[in-house]
Amino acid sequence: MREPLNVVVTTLNNAATLEQCLASVAWADDIVLLDSGSSDATLAIAAKYGARIFTEPFKGYSAQKQSAIDKAAHRWVLLLDADEALAPPARAAIEAALVDPKVAGFRLPRREQVFWTFNHRGVRLNAHLRLFDRQRVRMNAIPVHAAPDTREPVVVLAAAEFVHHGEPDIHTKVSKINAYSTGLVAHKRQRRQRFLALRLTLYPAFFFLRQYIGKRWFLDGWAGFINAVSSAYYVFLKYAKLYEATRQPPTP
Structure with a gap:
């Protein structure tokens, strides 16, 4: 049996992309969404997918994400931005990886939206630490590019690709x-x-x-x-x- 999985997302007026994000992880055991004052349909979309919704003023990228991670019900966390979504094959790869995991976390390849297209299948994708044991991984303090960090072993989970819709133009x-x-x-x-x-x-x-x-x-x-x-x-x-x-x- 695999470890239970908590998805964690932070939001501010992300209705345009949140539906796709949460639909891709609707199978997870728990979803935490930390919002910082959305005025669009963000919270309604989160409620539709059964997310546990919290609201806090924005404290900076690192502190906000860490606060959301700390609200997770389970040790293993999948951290996504509201404009990211798992590719369909990622579920099977993640569930297999969470059967008795021996590392602190897994780096997942991210395919980027490049204006009017997406990365070609032959592009070398960057892999980001997004699936991890929250007791062994914490957010770093780098402004703007804050990310989960650890000194413990992590590996790349090549089959668990996710897509970023961050730069449409x-x-x-x-x-x-x-x-x-x-x-x-x-x-x-x-x-x-x-x-x-x-x-x-x-x-x-x-x-x-x-x-x-x-x-x-x-x-x-x-x-x-x-x-x-x-x-x-x-x-x-x-x-x-x-x-x-x-x-x-x-x-x-």
């Missing part, structure tokens, strides 16, 4: 680039990034090549090219903003 991508790059400045200043000039001048081009060629984003056609260029610009912008933060403003 270029406008959304560019808005995120601007917001996320600003949100990371204070964190990077605390870490005292070395070789900032080299990172600013060389790393964006390296990142473009790593993603477009190494990760095979070229298989996504023009969407992949635009995604690679804009992602390299994100890398440039976060180091440019960090450099700007180290400069003293001119004296009038």
